[in-house]
Amino acid sequence: MTQTSDRIESLVSEKRVKKHVFYPSKREIWTVVGKGKEHWLDPEAEYCSCPGFYFGNISSKKSCYHLESAKLAIQKNMYEKVEFSDDEYSDFICSLLSDL
Ligand SMILES: [Zn+2]
Numbered sequence: 001m002t003q004t005s006d007r008i009e010s011l012v013s014e015k016r017v018k019k020h021v022f023y024p025s026k027r028e029i030w031t032v033v034g035k036g037k038e039h040w041l042d043p044e045a046e047y048c049s050c051p052g053f054y055f056g057n058i059s060s061k062k063s064c065y066h067l068e069s070a071k072l073a074i075q076k077n078m079y080e081k082v083e084f085s086d087d088e089y090s091d092f093i094c095s096l097l098s099d100l
Pocket of ligand 1: 051066
């Protein structure tokens, strides 16, 4: 498990956890930038878009390291906050989804 916690630590310390906030609605989208891929996650709903989460969740109800990183980043207040306007919301979702 040491490897996983190292991975979580480095994701957090490199500020790869991002919170995207859309104004004026204040909708929030969380992402974690992994190896060349950006994953969409929801720390409150315990959801991540990566395959590891999908399969891990089916077999053992285990969350993935992106989700763990996001929780740690929130706890330590070490995430990157990016602000957008609501006009950009649908484009943002589209690019996120095409990336998956
Ligand atoms: Zn994940």
